[in-house]
Amino acid sequence: MRQSTSAVLLPLLQRHAQSVPRRHFNVIQRGNDREVESLFALLGFGKESEVERVCRTRDELRQGYLREAMKLKDPQHNAKDVAKLADLRRAYTLLSDDPFRARYVSHHCVSPDATLHVHVDGGQTAANFNPEHQSFEFVDHALSFSSSSLLSSSAQRSFGDFTGPFQSATGVYSSPADAHPYQPRESSTPQNGNGINFMLRISFDESILGCTKAAVYEKDVTCSQCGGDGRQVLNRPRKCPQCRGRGSTHLPSATYHIERSCGYCGGKGVAPPPKCGKCGGAGVIKRHTVSVPIDVRPGTTTMTVRRFRGKGHDGVRGGNAGDLIVTVLVQEHRLFHRDGVDLHMVLPIPLSVALLGGVVSVPTLHGAQTLRIPPCVRNGQRLTMEGQGVCLDGEMDAIEKNNVEACEGSAQPQKQQRRRGNLYVHLLVVIPRREELTGAQRCALESFAAEGEGGINKEEGEKGEQETPASLKQRFRHWMTSL
Known part of the structure; x- marks a missing residue:
């Protein structure tokens, strides 16, 4: 050895x-x-x-x-x-x-x-x-x-x-x-908490009519034992072990003498108290589950961002708490497609109603409503139901424009006019199958075909209100398969 x-x-x-x-x-x-x-x-x-x-x-x-x-x-x-x-x-x-x-x-x-x-x-x-x-x-x-x-x-x-x-x-x-025999003393300045990003998923009806949801997430909360300082509370302070209570350290030498403030106690001569036994010196308790109520205003659109101040991670040593950033995700509806304050839907109608006209029942946000179909409508023709769209007030309109501070921080909010959209019904003519036609219906169609069909005369008011099936399929392809 x-x-x-x-x-x-x-x-x-x-x-x-x-x-x-x-x-x-x-x-x-x-x-x-x-x-x-x-x-x-x-x-x-x-x-x-x-x-x-x-x-x-x-x-x-x-x-x-x-x-x-x-x-x-x-x-x-x-x-x-x-x-x-x-x-x-x-x-x-x-x-x-x-x-x-x-x-x-x-x-x-x-x-x-x-x-x-x-x-x-x-x-x-x-x-x-x-x-x-x-x-x-x-x-x-x-x-x-x-x-x-x-x-x-x-x-x-x-x-x-x-x-x-x-x-x-x-x-x-x-x-x-x-x-240094000791690590430098930890900073005693307040440290603000970090923010938290939360994704809130709501249904289409909840986004239109408004609701109250609960955001359940984990955050760092202030330690109740040390009050966020991370150190124990001692009745009698301990003398600094590095500078022996002098508050400064010096270098003995035959040629020079340097004296500086103690890096362990910060020049106070008192050693920092031991770390808190509950939080381990962090000042906060990790992964504490909290629940915050979220008020979803009527007319909220998808990817709307809301900020709740002071709902994020708590600060350390008296620092301010972070913010809770809530991003709203709205699920797609099986019937309606939203475009601002307006709604669009595809309504299947039989061939007889498309040729002769009639009254059909249309589902809306507030229940079923009746709609009169004029005679001889074409496939893809659009009909308007006024006032059956999304209703927005002035405050929600400001949120749509990402102006949250204007609607929440204003001391004297101005009265805004309500905005109510329309419901646009796109007609889809359903052609019956061969086995669904009766003998009388086939004879009537053959007589109609024998007499011949005249040219298709388009009315001036209808131009611009019609859409081809290809355009409808391209626009509503994400939910049209459920029909």
Whole structure:
């Protein structure tokens, strides 16, 4: 194990020593005026060379830890021995991580205060850092140093990715998140909620006569426990673990001194409260089902868009709620086809009524109505039933023109005149089948054919009101098959 580790780390260490000038951070700890003992010295390897330290295996480090621990007289009651044992356990846990041990040896760092990371002008993050002083020491005082997996991930998060000799020699990190032991404090500004798009499907009769439908959808609602802040409400605020309540972090160095506002607490010196246990820090409860009544006005057309303010996702930290955008989809009717405020339909009539005329029953929106058919009508001829179309008031007319604000936000709405369309009946002459004709009917038709038919005299008023079967089929092909 030791030979394989040496074979891998020794070439890297030699190449690093040739390309990068060595930097020694032998910084004196502030307040105590004494030099901090290195981790290798604590385990009894202080007199070894750099190569020998890197090649030490975990078993050898464990032997050094046990050897130094056996020298303690009373590690249970003596305060100095208890502190010494804690330092030994801490040194063994840190140095057991191979990547951490390689970085620690290459930088020769011994001061915990050298780990304070700050932002300097130009966007880079510089630090006279110390790998010995890891971010997990600040996370929570209740965390133990016995978890090697936690220490390994913490070491990677604190040091970032050293991919070049310049980063290894200078301590300049690729991003601020890698340099700071803590992530920057979350934004405290209000965040507005997002809008929701909803498709409302209604029948043809409901769109003409109006109705009230319910829009059932899922949205993010404000957490009732934290009030949308995403944090627990504490009676006593906690001191910031990164700046120790000072509100600022600084970089100790022999040549310069930089002090900036703490990026974790925002300069307040107070740590953010823990995340809310109900919403997980999001401030909202996800996928909450709500129901909103939708008033469908008479005469609503398909693809009409309605906006309901404040019915979308709730905001976070006091932000405004989003809007609910409702798009109305109207189903096709089996008889009627809408064209603005007018309605069109195809009415089949027998041959006798087409030749002799008569009175037929026509279905309308308000029930069956009678329609008089004049004699000798032609196939495709259009008859008009006035006032049997769609009825629109001024407010709905404004919605048709996408002017919702004009009809909803006007302080003094003007009285608009109602608009009522017509029902256009397109006649379809039905020719009887051969088996449906009686003998008398066949004789009458033969007599009519023997006398001969004169030319077709078109009346002037009928021109422009007739449509060919081909045009009718093209216009009403989407529902004409149900006849």
